[in-house]
């Protein structure tokens with residue numbers, strides 16, 4: 001039987017997290033390892049992350065960037081800010097590469113019983129200022145990591161029909 005791996009089939013993005021769940025530092029390290037081993041153009045690995053676990057100062061500062069824009073993410077076990085860097089005038093695949101690294105992190109999280117919701121609703125300029133993320137680096141998404149909060153569910157998720165994925169024949 002050809003079936004999608006349960007790691008992908010079971011992945012979904014909660015819009016609310018259990019504010020008491022604690023993510024282990026080893027779990028965060030596994031997610032960073034997953035990012036580290038993602039493929040990238042010319043093996044440039046043009047990604048970097050800011051990682052905060054609830055209770056630490058970095059998490060508080062990341063929450064400050066999400067507050068008022070993505071309040072559902074406040075209190076997630078971990079918050080991660082993902083950035084990419086461009087280099088020279090080569091074709092720019094860095095944003096693509098960061099997406100791949102984040103996908104790796106999400107699947108690794110799933111394998112450890114965690115969930116991730118990526119979000120662009122945060123203060124991007126504030127992120128630059130707060131963490132000194134200057135060009136050629138660009139902050140892209142934040143990730144809320146943890147276990148789903150009460151009342152959240154994967155119900156209602158939809159996708160385009162598979163036929164729309166191959167419009168050119």
Ligand SMILES: Cc1cc2nc3c(=O)[nH]c(=O)nc-3n(C[C@H](O)[C@H](O)[C@H](O)COP(=O)(O)O)c2cc1C
Nearest residue numbers: 011012013014015070117118119120121122141157
């Ligand atoms: C780049 C990116 C930005 C996103 N921004 C937000 C956001 O600002 N707020 C939000 O609630 N969800 C955000 N999401 C989550 C998507 O809405 C979600 O992944 C999509 O609806 C599919 O649901 P699923 O991940 O459960 O399959 C974002 C996802 C990605 C990849």
